[in-house]
Amino acid sequence: MFNQKSTLDPQRLLVLRTLLVFTIGGCLFFGGMNIARGVYPLAAVELAIGLFSLWLFFWITRSPAPERWLLIYLVLFFSTMMLAIATPAASATVFVWVFLIPLISHLLLGRKRGLIIAVVFLALSAAIYFYRVHDQPQLMTALAIANVVLCALVLMALSFAYEHAREKTEQQLQALATTDSLTGLPNRAALQPVLARTHAQAARDGTRFALLSMDLDHFKALNDQQGHEAGDRALVAFAELLRARLRASDMPCRWGGEEFQVLVSGTDRDGAVRIAEEIREALESTSLAQTEAGAQVTVSIGIAVYPDDGRAIPDLLLTADRRLYQAKSRGRNQVVAS
Ligand SMILES: Nc1nc2c(ncn2[C@@H]2O[C@H](COP(=O)(O)OP(=O)(O)OP(=O)(O)O)[C@@H](O)[C@H]2O)c(=O)[nH]1
Incomplete structure (x- = not known):
């Protein structure tokens, strides 16, 4: 009862495990597809991430430092995404995954760390995107760029606001659960x-x-x-x-x-x-x-x-x-x- 083991809060654990299931499935699927298409470096990275995710799925509840693994996973996940969008042979629609970055970052890392990671990886994605489409005039119009940028910003603002409200509610619940309502003393x-x-x-x-x-x-x-x-x-x-x-x-x-x-x-x-x-x-x-x-x-x-x-x-x-x-x-x- 008095042992203090470092654990992820149940909401983050659920989000992480859901994401890991999709990562395992997705990495196996896309890894296989990329082998078939001859895109070997990307396929190798995807399969390695898939195996790592499978291991992490079971290890995360036993690890003494789950927050660290969460960060490692997220950086690997987003870096694979960057590699995928930077690979010329990858499908053009691979960019849609980028819109998940703000949501996943905030859900897994909270308001402040989530915002930092999201800004870093969105900026990287934007650089890769513009590098890849700079010679396609129909994608370089102000309207086309505004669509992409605004959509990313809206998702960023919504996930930040959601996490802000969730953290506040959690703090209030925590205070209620640990305060004696009659005297106001800790319970x-x-x-x-x-x-x-x-x-x-x-x-x-x-x-x-x-x-x-x-x-x-x-x-x-x-x-x-x-x-x-x-x-x-x-x-x-x-x-x-x-x-x-x-x-x-x-x-x-x-x-x-x-x-x-x-x-x-x-x-x-x-x-x-x-x-x-x-x-x-x-x-x-x-x-x-x-x-x-x-x-x-x-x-x-x-x-x-x-x-x-x-x-x-x-x-x-x-x-x-x-x-x-x-x-x-x-x-x-x-x-x-x-
Ligand atoms: N008003 C009020 N009474 C409470 C509260 N919690 C417990 N009590 C009462 O505190 C009383 C405790 O009774 P006892 O354990 O016999 O304690 P005591 O009368 O102080 O006896 P000694 O400790 O032996 O001096 C009970 O009547 C409980 O109903 C509370 O939140 N408010």
Whole structure:
């Protein structure tokens, strides 16, 4: 769950695999045709690209660097296209493939890298096109040139706009999926990759980090006596308190219900206890959530420090949780760190 493997996003993987299927089929077909027509250099390149595409179809989900292979494939694919349009013996209609360049670049590489690759290969295609048709007056009229150029520009603008809108939607969905809607804090799904990164970095650099597991006390009583809305307001206020007390490099998160988790980087046990005590005291000193029975919502906190309390993330979470419940059983409103 905490392993960070580099993977392509599913949409790009689907586009790439669809394209690879057509590349494999197309390369075999055109390679065979070009052998029959005696255009051997182009046929050899096409067959080699076909075999490479077949291998990539299976390798792409296993590769540790799929983005790099994506770029290599695209450059090879477009370069083959350039070779095809530059080959005098190739069919005149081979130029229609050029119009796929903006669409494929944006779908596979995203807005910025897609635009750069598309501009480079469209410019190359234009140079090859004009070199090949410069002696055909009917193709060198302003109208004929405007048709080709405008069509390419429209496709470029449309695919750029599509990718721009798609990236924005993806960012919004990502934010929704990783933010707790009540408190606005990151949620459990958001903490996991950050925790994995912090853990990997601490293991590399020999530094420490602490996990503070927190659970609000007497929260059920508050809900029962003053209503769910009062409970919600207390959760929002506690989230505010966390934001106000923590440094930008620390990461508070709503773990679920009235449980919170705080990841504090570059700190030892004493530092973590200081922060936890500050938070505990700050909540205690607010009259934010007084229950009718006179109890006040406070917070119990369990601390685990890497690597002293465990080297694996699940062990640290377990230790922090165990200490949190020790704090509860010792009477609540306290910090347990060892
Ligand atoms: N208002 C509100 N209540 C929630 C939310 N999520 C969980 N709860 C409530 O939090 C309460 C947690 O109850 P308990 O686990 O018994 O915790 P507690 O009353 O704080 O008891 P101790 O932790 O032992 O002090 C339950 O009543 C849940 O319904 C939420 O988003 N909003």
